[in-house]
Amino acid sequence: MLYVVLFFLIFSLYLYVVLGGADYGAGIVELFSSEENQKITKKTIYRVMGPVWEANHIWIIILIVILWIAFPVYYNIMVVHLHIPLTIVLLGVTLRGVAFVFRHYDAVIDNSQKLYDGMFKISSLVTPIFLGIVFGALIGGKIHITEDVSTLTFYDAFIAPWFNVFSVLVGLFFAALCAFLSSVLLIGESEEGNENIYIRKSAIATIVVFVLGLVTFGYGYSTGNIFVTDFIKNPLALIAVVCSAGLLLPLWTTIRKGNKVWSRFFAGLQVFLILLAALISHFPDIIITQTKSISLLHDIAPDSVINVLGISLIIGGTLILPGLFHLLKSFKMIKILEEKNNPSI
Amino acid sequence: MENLDAARLQMAFTLIFHIVFACIGMVMPFFMVVSHYKWLKTRDQIYLTLTKSWQKGVAIFFVTGAVSGTALSFELGLLWPEFMKHAGPIIGMPFSLEGAAFFVEAIALGFYLYGWGKLPERFHWITGIIIGVSGVASGILVVAANGWMNSPSGFDYIDGQFLNIDPIQAMLNPAWFTQALHMTLAAFTATGFAVAGIHAYQVYKKRKVELHTKAFKIAITFGAIAAILQPISGDISAKDIAERQPVKLAAMEAHYHTQKGAPLYIGGIVDNETKVVKYKIVLPGMLSFLAFGDFDAEVKGLNDFPEDELPNVAMVHYAFQVMVGIGTLLLFAGILYFISLKRKKWFNSIKYWLLFVLLAPMGFIALEAGWIVTEVGRQPWIIHKIMRTKDAVTPMPGIVFSFYTYVVVYLTLTVAVTWLMLRQIKVLNNSNH
Numbered sequence: 001m002l003y004v005v006l007f008f009l010i011f012s013l014y015l016y017v018v019l020g021g022a023d024y025g026a027g028i029v030e031l032f033s034s035e036e037n038q039k040i041t042k043k044t045i046y047r048v049m050g051p052v053w054e055a056n057h058i059w060i061i062i063l064i065v066i067l068w069i070a071f072p073v074y075y076n077i078m079v080v081h082l083h084i085p086l087t088i089v090l091l092g093v094t095l096r097g098v099a100f101v102f103r104h105y106d107a108v109i110d111n112s113q114k115l116y117d118g119m120f121k122i123s124s125l126v127t128p129i130f131l132g133i134v135f136g137a138l139i140g141g142k143i144h145i146t147e148d149v150s151t152l153t154f155y156d157a158f159i160a161p162w163f164n165v166f167s168v169l170v171g172l173f174f175a176a177l178c179a180f181l182s183s184v185l186l187i188g189e190s191e192e193g194n195e196n197i198y199i200r201k202s203a204i205a206t207i208v209v210f211v212l213g214l215v216t217f218g219y220g221y222s223t224g225n226i227f228v229t230d231f232i233k234n235p236l237a238l239i240a241v242v243c244s245a246g247l248l249l250p251l252w253t254t255i256r257k258g259n260k261v262w263s264r265f266f267a268g269l270q271v272f273l274i275l276l277a278a279l280i281s282h283f284p285d286i287i288i289t290q291t292k293s294i295s296l297l298h299d300i301a302p303d304s305v306i307n308v309l310g311i312s313l314i315i316g317g318t319l320i321l322p323g324l325f326h327l328l329k330s331f332k333m334i335k336i337l338e339e340k341n342n343p344s345i
Numbered sequence: 346m347e348n349l350d351a352a353r354l355q356m357a358f359t360l361i362f363h364i365v366f367a368c369i370g371m372v373m374p375f376f377m378v379v380s381h382y383k384w385l386k387t388r389d390q391i392y393l394t395l396t397k398s399w400q401k402g403v404a405i406f407f408v409t410g411a412v413s414g415t416a417l418s419f420e421l422g423l424l425w426p427e428f429m430k431h432a433g434p435i436i437g438m439p440f441s442l443e444g445a446a447f448f449v450e451a452i453a454l455g456f457y458l459y460g461w462g463k464l465p466e467r468f469h470w471i472t473g474i475i476i477g478v479s480g481v482a483s484g485i486l487v488v489a490a491n492g493w494m495n496s497p498s499g500f501d502y503i504d505g506q507f508l509n510i511d512p513i514q515a516m517l518n519p520a521w522f523t524q525a526l527h528m529t530l531a532a533f534t535a536t537g538f539a540v541a542g543i544h545a546y547q548v549y550k551k552r553k554v555e556l557h558t559k560a561f562k563i564a565i566t567f568g569a570i571a572a573i574l575q576p577i578s579g580d581i582s583a584k585d586i587a588e589r590q591p592v593k594l595a596a597m598e599a600h601y602h603t604q605k606g607a608p609l610y611i612g613g614i615v616d617n618e619t620k621v622v623k624y625k626i627v628l629p630g631m632l633s634f635l636a637f638g639d640f641d642a643e644v645k646g647l648n649d650f651p652e653d654e655l656p657n658v659a660m661v662h663y664a665f666q667v668m669v670g671i672g673t674l675l676l677f678a679g680i681l682y683f684i685s686l687k688r689k690k691w692f693n694s695i696k697y698w699l700l701f702v703l704l705a706p707m708g709f710i711a712l713e714a715g716w717i718v719t720e721v722g723r724q725p726w727i728i729h730k731i732m733r734t735k736d737a738v739t740p741m742p743g744i745v746f747s748f749y750t751y752v753v754v755y756l757t758l759t760v761a762v763t764w765l766m767l768r769q770i771k772v773l774n775n776s777n778h
Contacts, residue, residue, distance in 0.1 A: 017470065025532055056446060057411075057415070058444065058451055060415070061414075061418055061444050061447070062441075062444050064418055064419065064422075064442070065418065065437065065440050065441050065444050067433050068421075068422060068429050068433035068434075068437065068440075069433055069437025069438075069441060070434070070437075072429065072430045072431070072433045072434055075422060075429065075430075075433065076422075076423075076426050076427075076429070076430040078741075079419075079423050079426050079429070080426050080739060080740060080741065083423050083739065083741050086419060086423060087419075087423065087747055087750075089413070089419075090416045090419050091418075091750070091754060093412055093415055093416070094412040094413065094415075094416055094754065094758075095754070096409065097408050097409075097411065097412040098409060098758060098761070100408075101404060101405055101408040101409075102405075102761065102765065105401050105404055105405055105765070106765055108768050108771075108772065120419035149740040149741075150740060154742060154743070157740075157741070158741050175698075190603060225682030260375075285647065301433075301434035301437075301510075302434070302510050304509075304510050304511060304512065305434040305435070305437065305510050305512055308438055308512040308513060309437060309438070309441060309512075310758045312438060312441045312442055313441065314447070315445070316441065316444070316448070318443070319445060319449060320445060320448045320449060320452070322446075322454055323449065323452040323453075327452050327455045327456060344408070
């Protein structure tokens with residue numbers, strides 16, 4: 001059953017990164033667009049994300065719940081030492097969700113839209129940066145584990161673990177990854193004549209992801225970051241990253257040919273490979289602290305808990321996944337219907 | 346401010362807000378599907394306008410409920426890491442099922458909101474039902490987790506270790522049913538009266554009288570039925586607490602001295618120093634009867650519990666009085682509504698509508714007071730008789746700043762949501778069905 005739980009943990013992490021990531025990315029793309037393109041993007045985001053965005057963000061709740069039930073010690077380190085960036089993520093999630101609904105459900109369209117838009121765009125950028133910072137902090141080797149936190153200064157215990165160059169670079173990398181996913185998605189969803197906006201955005205995002213990836217690694221390597229040095233020694237991780245980079249070629253071929261199913265598949269696969277590389281290079285030691293690495297599998301919940309959780313996840317999964325699939329399919333169906341009713345689109 | 350106090354205030358503050366959003370998001374879908382059903386049956390355009398207006402309300406409240414709920418799922422760990430480290434695995438079951446129920450709700454909501462004219466009518470309507478049912482299921486599961494804090498079960502506590510964990514027994518703890526029943530009825534009462542009150546105000550102001558009367562009737566029917574059933578659930582809860590958490594019962598009643606044939610105090614001012622309640626109404630023997638079904642039963646008083654195991658008596662007592670007082674008021678208002686269905690001319694009376702306008706916030710005040718009773722009444726324990734709240738709090742100092750940030754953000758959100766609702770109603774009043 002432990003494997004079932006681990007599968008769902010990684011599965012929901014992956015789906016959150018891809019679906020939630022594309023969702024954040026949409027706001028980032030909007031933020032870095034000209035005023036005219038912002039309007040187009042806003043409309044497209046509403047149409048594409050409207051029915052599914054809430055579902056996209058539930059993956060993080062599933063992720064957190066699995067962590068605290070099955071891996072309580074791991075979760076404990078995270079919530080104690082990364083309290084501040086996690087709180088910022090929460091505020092970001094709150095403001096972003098609210099802004100999204102406000103800007104689309106406000107009965108009156110007036111100047112307040114500017115405020116909602118601003119809130120939406122800024123929180124779409126800040127939230128994934130801090131999510132990335134949290135991940136960077138977990139692998140960054142700056143967390144100081146001690147029996148009694150009060151022996152440390154506030155800075156050492158609660159700021160230094162995440163407020164450092166490496167973590168911030170990982171944060172920026174994740175935000176760029178979100179923008180990349182989203183712009184690839186939006187190519188296929190944009191109305192005719194607007195594809196070029198997103199093709200251009202995809203190209204820029206690809207370059208930014210690539211450069212930030214190199215900088216993060218280069219910095220990590222030069223400062224002797226354990227995660228990075230182990231990563232480079234791990235052949236599987238390296239193969240995964242090289243494959244991910246190699247997929248750029250088919251990705252761009254499919255984008256140019258306008259094949260939206262395959263281009264999304266390749267982009268999703270690339271992100272999967274990056275995530276896989278990050279996880280296997282040090283698995284199961286997902287937290288790297290100043291003195292030691294802490295295994296995800298260290299001090300896990302008792303078997304009785306893992307078994308019940310595994311069964312709940314299987315039942316929940318069989319309920320949710322078909323529904324989610326139909327939702328994704330239906331809103332696509334809706335778009336096709338719209339096209340039929342209104343040939344001008 | 347002490348870290349512990351700041352953490353408790355932040356938790357209380359975010360929960361107080363989340364409960365309102367969550368209840369409305371959980372109950373309003375039922376109003377919406379009733380109106381939707383009437384539209385499908387009668388093809389009366391008014392019901393369509395009303396359904397679409399309510400669905401916007403559902404969407405806005407669902408999202409505010411969802412994001413504040415996401416925040417809470419993190420806050421449990423951020424503020425109470427020691428609690429979650431031990432309790433997380435034990436009470437994970439209701440939370441993981443709640444996650445699933447919530448997911449189903451979000452999917453159904455996606456179908457419902459975007460399905461107008463695109464999905465088969467009946468299927469579309471059913472997705473509305475699924476929103477409501479899964480919302481109520483989520484609520485019940487979360488309350489079950491809270492029930493565990495009041496009546497921990499499903500493990501053996503040996504030498505500070507939680508052993509032989511049985512997550513299913515933990516979820517089905519002795520308090521889950523009474524608490525879930527009481528809370529579900531409270532959610533229907535509070536939301537029913539609040540929504541009915543808003544529409545009553547529109548009738549009172551003579552705006553779109555036909556539409557708002559229809560809306561009022563749907564909402565108040567739910568609220569009134571729940572309010573009439575609530576005392577039965579309250580009685581079950583009281584007997585349950587008398588047995589499981591006698592100190593909480595004693596605090597609710599500000600009952601200091603153990604005695605047989607204990608009297609029930611209504612109102613009064615608690616003086617915790619001298620341990621007397623002044624200016625109260627005394628009903629002899631009633632407390633014994635309500636707690637144990639016997640006028641002569643012995644009820645243990647606060648004086649017989651260790652000093653360091655007592656909650657804030659005054660706060661629990663006052664909150665309890667508010668809850669019961671308003672509950673009784675709403676019970677009579679509910680009966681009044683059903684009488685008014687027979688006496689149609691009441692609907693023309695301005696006073697009738699004014700009454701329901703004034704009752705609009707009452708249900709929520711009672712609901713929050715009820716949560717203060719159960720949560721403050723549980724103190725100083727975070728897990729009853731197992732772990733103290735002060736031992737669970739985060740070691741990170743300066744939580745008070747986090748608390749202030751939440752206060753600013755949530756107050757702003759409340760203002761914004763209220764303003765959006767006002768705009769919604771304005772547009773509804775200007776529409777031509």
